Amino acid sequence: MHEENRGTLRESPHHATAMAGQPAATGSQAGRGSDRAEAAITPRPLLRMHDVTRRFVCGQERIDAVREASLELWPGEIGVVGGPSGSGKSTLLLMAAAMLSPSAGRIELFGRDLANVPASEATAWRGGPLGVVMPMCDLVPYLHALDNVRMAANGPNSRDRAVELLERFGLGDRLRHRPSQLSTGEQRRVLVARGLVNGPELVICDEPTANLDPDNADQIRDQLLRERERGAAVLIVTHESCQRFTADRRWRMRSGYLEPETTKVRTPS
């Protein structure tokens, strides 16, 4: 089903902006044709990491949280990175969300090398074509659920979009409740709604279903599948089993190394 939508983005207010002016042909697409018009509509990965390493220095100690990790994620794909706590998943995610720069390697987001993207522009992406679903406890404690979603919303009708998303998550009667008045599952759904409120092209989720009961977890997984159907790419990191998520690509992180579990053979149409 999602194969039919690959390479297209429906409902996204950012699609035209993100596509415009970006180098359409990337490494894997080189040689697909020299026709300029054709190149402009040729799909490209929304996220590409190539031999990315992130090193942290604590006094004399050097810790490579992520080592030579490579991945790519195309429009309409779900990618899941599994692995135990402390394996470097969240560091990988922060780099993918342009919040942390790599110590080595290259990250391309929306076809642009992040090394050449100013921090202010990367921040603006997170309020537009890049949706980030934070880990737990990242709701503002004094804002109710609706405002916690709206705080990330940009563009017209932000309130309507936020209400619609929260209603879709079954939180229509909890709009005016503060995080302290919501259950863990409800808080998690608010976090996911906030990441999706701008109709992003790429959604990056940190443990979206951790510690949730099956019903709540299913609800979130269903919503992420809908995002894929819409044409968005979704990158999930989880310490749970990767098999719990329907995914096009799966990786496993072990001690900073990213190993593919399943890699879809892609045949661009």
Added chain:
Amino acid sequence: MKTRTSLKMLFRLVICELRYRPWTAALTVAITASAVVAVLFFVGLSETLAKRTRIIQRDMGLNVRFIPEGNRPDRYWLRGYAEGSIDQTLVDGLSNQDVANRLVPMLQRAIPMGEGEAILTGIGEERFANGRAMKPVFGGIATGETVVLGSAAAELAGVTEGDSIAILGREFLVARVLAAEGSSDDLRVHAELPIVQSLLGMPGKLNEIRALECGCDESVTDPEERLREVFGALLPGTMMIRHDRMADTRRRQRQLADRVAKTATPLAVAFATVIVSALLILNTRQRRREIGLLTAVGRDRRFLVALIGCRSVVLGVIAGLGGVVTAWAILAWGGPHFSGADMPPPDWSGWWLSLGLTLGAAIPAVASLLPIAFASRVDPAVTLREE
């Protein structure tokens, strides 16, 4: 549209945070309001004290005299007035200067009074520095066909208030008898200048101009030299007598009052700014995760600056209003206790309100510069990894 959405969210974040952390907000308001109170109180008190000081010093008497050139000092001091005369038209140019104020034109001569002599003193209209409009104090103490007598003169003439008295063959009503001062002024018979000029047959003539030196500014290093320089041109054919001790005492006292006001006020503002700054830094540190979160969801640096700045200004305006009301109440009810004077309540004017509000807003605004710098350096990657 994006800006409007951002503004709405900005205000919601500010208001909701203030309601969520009311004690932090209340403490910031209280400290800022205290600074506003301190400043307004000092300003109000020093203004009142300065006014009071001016009145006290004015009552000490005029400390500069201009008399016709060529007077012998021994005769001047023995008689108590200057011989010779100057033209009254000279007075017209005295408003175009700012080194002496309350310039009083006078004409004085000794006249027989009972068994002895008194000094008939004609007092003309008081002139002010730079042509200012002020309430005259020294001029015009007697009007029309009335005279005001010093205590010794009244005793010599054997009259009291309400009696009539003949001076150089003309009848006058004794409007008032002044209390004894213990000086030659007790021998004076005050009347309007034109009447005295007419009685003495000296129309359009003066023999003295008295003034209050106002070169109290610390920038004036030699006030006497300054007086000579200015009045040498304005009053040709006169010589100047300056009561140095009186003038210098007045000058020192005014400078002291000014210095206290100029030092205390900025100190109060600086002290409050430091404390409010510390409070705001603590608040911003407390909100590191929120700030990191805002950056993580795409809010840029301008939004963070506006968020912290807006919160400060909201608190500042509340503090400013509270400070104005409190300072007014303290000055109105407690002012006389502090100043030891009959202090009227301060004017509830726009100036007070605007000073209070400006200070209230400015203190947290300046104090929020450091927190803003701190907030804009918050790294979302770091704060989001913290538990």
